[in-house]
């Protein structure tokens with residue numbers, strides 16, 4: 194493993210204005226940080242990366258939002274600055290609308306970009322309750338704007354006719370849970386961005402979400418999928434953790450574990 198020139202920055206995005214059902218994900222970044230620094234987890238990742246005193250691993254704090262700006266600019270502009278400084282982002286949302294401006298910035302720095310999207314939902318609605326930026330819509334915007342070369346979705350278990358039509362229209366590789374085989378490995382050609390909606394994981398493991406959808410992936414499966422990404426993981430977001438719905442910190446603990454494992458994977462230079 195070579196010493197790489199980039200850093201990985203943990204970025205909190207406390208924003209849930211586009212939650213279509215229940216607010217709460219804006220509170221997630223601070224709670225996930227609290228678990229990470231609580232002493233309940235050690236700082237070694239399963240892939241053998243040590244996060245403590247690792248000069249490549251930074252905490253960038255939280256973004257702030259102003260009433261004057263559109264939320265897209267409040268996320269896109271600072272993301273561009275971080276990427277310009279060779280800091281790759283591991284973002285903690287926030288509702289899923291935050292992924293679109295992050296990917297808008299990423300596309301400018303990664304001319305080749307694949308997205309691995311883990312979610313119970315395809316988030317491909319053209320518009321939801323009159324909002325084209327709702328948390329049900331980000332990947333429709335991503336595909337319209339050509340922000341990736343390939344979108345692979347897993348964990349999906351809520352498709353309706355409109356979303357199936359959107360999948361066909363945009364050429365999305367959407368893998369439904371009903372057809373899922375544990376151990377499926379995807380072959381990526383070029384950099385990968387991971388967008389991880391916590392509700393892709395079964396609510397038995399992650400009850401702290403606004404849209405609980407039984408029949409999802411296990412925590413172990415998601416961690417293995419992250420470890421097995423066969424191309425550089427250059428960015429990631431963890432979204433839709435809603436602390437109001439959590440039970441005894443189960444979901445904040447899982448989110449913190451996922452931050453560690455994603456960070457470890459992003460820090461491996463290959």
Ligand code: MN
Nearest residue numbers: 313314390392
């Ligand atoms: Mn979802």
Ligand code: MN
Nearest residue numbers: 289312316390
């Ligand atoms: Mn989502």
